[in-house]
Amino acid sequence: VILLFPLILLFTPSLSLSLPTSKSSVFVPSTPIPGMKPGTSGLRKKTKQWMSENYLSNFIQSLLDTANESSNPPHEILVAGDGRYYNAVAIQQIIKICVGNKIPNVLVPRTGIMSTPAVSSLIRSRDDCGGGIVLTASHNPGGVDEDFGIKYNEGRGQPADESFTDEVYERTKVIQGFWKEEGEDIDLNAEAGTKTVLGSTTVTIIDPFKTYISTLRTSFDFPLLSSFISDPRVSILFDGMHGAGGPFASKILGDILGVEGLMRCESKEDFGGIHPDPNLSYASDLVERMGLLPDGTANPDFTSEFTLGAANDGDGDRNMICGKGIFVTPSDSLAIIADRCECIPQFKGGLKGVARSMPSSGAVDVVAERKGVECFVTPTGWKFFGNLMDSKEAFGKKSYSPFLCGEESFGTGSDHIREKDGLWAVLSWISILADANKGNEEGSLVQVKDIVEEHWKKYGRHFYCRYDYEGCDSGAADTLMDGLRGLVGGGGKAAADVGGGGEIVFESVEEFEYTDPVDGSFSGKQGMVLNFKMKSTGDKARAVFRLSGTGSSGATVRLYLEQYDGKNFQGSAPEKLKLLGEEAIRISKLQELTGREQPTVIT
Template identity: 25%
Template structure:
């Protein structure tokens, strides 16, 4: 894909989302779920997402999803408060009010941010877990966010009583029930008026900020960061964690400068991404270009997406770290500086994350657990304390408390950002310097992800492949050592395939939202070898799809 000429610059005013049109569409446009599959409720790896403008995230969707979740809670005897958070997207506020209307009408107690405001994804996970460890009733949560997606998008995801994204069995049930409700014109959906919501006594204000911030010292060595006087720059990118950094700095005596305090649902202050669209992606050098210009002012600078489940790490000398590179550094550091963690504990990665992580985990004599795409695959292991770290190639991760017990079972951009400062304070080296040491030891990876057009029928074929569909024995000049359609860490279906050789691999999986399939590639030889991998991977997948 060619880089858009405006990439890394602020968007022209006339390209910003039209907020009145967007919000009017949320209430007036009605999905036709009987005849248009794209307008149905569909839970991907991170909940249901869409835009009111394209009739994929509208009031009717949220009415149906909220009712389905209320019914699911009842069926599971979940009687504790439902912890609800929202990010700073325009549709998040609209959906938040819809959610409250339905949940209170169903008699559900709801905990919301004290004095209003926004609540990050990891904070909801943390609140659920701490509640269920100390209270006799059981709680769960809802996060209203499309993550880093553009300003016109909305999203909602259900977090189970184990704190993390609900598993497929749960989300399939919720999606089916929601679509049934939509097909029946929402006749079984219970709602309250605003006045009834306020009078219900079911809305409970909760101090999410203090609850989360005061506990951070149990997962990050805040004292060592303070003593080392690490200068930390933070770009919240207009996201839900913007009001957390000052309390963190004050509570622990840290030198933190928030470089941008703006919150605006057009996100006009975020430079456009490589395709010319505003996307609050803290792993993109284009979206992060504002912070990158300030990197010399800080020892470590960090950015986060709107719901704070992703992290972007900027080192003073080298700039924005590749997400895969930082995951490997974080794993090696944690394995050596968390003395209370079990020695046989697992470190998790997704199948499409860098092979450097495999080499690092082997190098520190730890155990690798490789799972399909989606943080939900880490929930059980982290909840039980058997999984020390779970990370995704898309700049999302979380890890256990210092004592080896669960912290969050959803991605936590705060602790990955603060860990970078801890690493520098303890080792005297920033994460990029430590990554270069890993390259010297394990080899240099060349990594790439591309999208290839595919019909819905082809996507279905790819998602249901069997290893016998691959008959080739070589890939880019090397013998194929493995062909996977199920993850070795937990035996779960990949929804595609991964083909590996000694020094390279590719994985292909269909997109859940677009008519494309994604190819992930990595070579430990050269850029030329990566290009050969790409060519042969496309050819191999094409031969399978057109067989």
């Protein structure tokens, strides 16, 4: 074996190995830095804060200590980011801390950039990979004056749960220093397969695309999709918003499937100066080119040339779907995919479970009920879907696979990975369109609009929209939530009597809490739900208040409005929901408490 080893190295062409270059690890003393509590999806702060002395190192050491002392200490860790400003510098620093902590194997994608779904799929594909350090602030803007973030995904590819992130936070409060090994930077542009040995760590450059592409190939019928895309009547417009999903879209939608309408698909450190969040406000170019007005209704003066329009966010896990003159709300998108999922090979064996976050509309619930499929309502945050997906493998319980889930915050996905997946959602919609047009060789195409309207006819429409009040005073936001909490039980009726409601009758207030059916863990304070009923039809409506867990400063109050209509499907959602919004604002005293006359964004 000893004699053969150098020979193997000589004759393995794609693999180069540099010999140990680094000195031994040193312990760098440090002191705790306040405020490192991870939110819904990792720790997000201003980039400059991350760049300040020891900030990144303190957090990474606390994270590695937590991982190393878990029941499953990682022998191999993936380090990858969404390409925003500071990505490459942070990756080099994290590698040095991993080496200092003697993690045996570190994987880094060529260029350092990988979309979040690709990260999840890579971790899942490797038995030894215990987790991933993911450098992303998702859809928050990037740049030296904007946001940077880090989250940790565990061995099944899922975002770390609250007990893990709480533990990281506790460690940041008592940290005394971090282990680091100084050495040369890794060449992030080296060929995939290049290995560098630093101390007792081997750092390997990997291909960012390969595993993810093969995962998607098992979910979808690629030849069918490309033949649909090559139909001259079909044209697709995809907006990568200069995020990490862009290069993946170029490869998969562009090179493999033949989509020509690719915009903003090169990844940029500042996302080209935009807010990389795919919604009606921030993806306004795409919205306009799809023949839509900013409120999501059709522009009467402009007909789009595109059959399908879609956008992804900064790290490629969110998606927005539009058709010619129609915007599909994420909650409707989930319901429609659930209804038609048999046209996607992944669901050929029949769907076993669906889930949505509580603030998402109940559109999917209705489909699940009709299909006889189990439906779960979870708190906001993709991590809550993970246990349901792993119910069998990790917990030995009933299996909900194949499983479909989504959130109103432009997240859709399934159990092919453990993150939401922007491109997966786009491929699902191309599959639905291809199926709806099967055998339709020459007539006019069945459009997204036809599919959505047919869905509403079958199930009724859940009118839906969200008001965001960004940058509120945290104290005022807490007072607002506490005030609503005070209305639970008897106080609810009193609030109803004050305003009188008219057509909208206020019924009750409740606080959403969740006990995980798989592992029994409890999550409290997940949002205040105000229930209403429409006087003339008896249809239900609700308003949900929740504080965002992903901001980097101040508080964002989210108000989610939903009204079911079983008969009348036409019209704009913001218009239809205006009265309900007014009632919710009145009852919550939002204006008095936050001083806000108008939401910052309506999506």
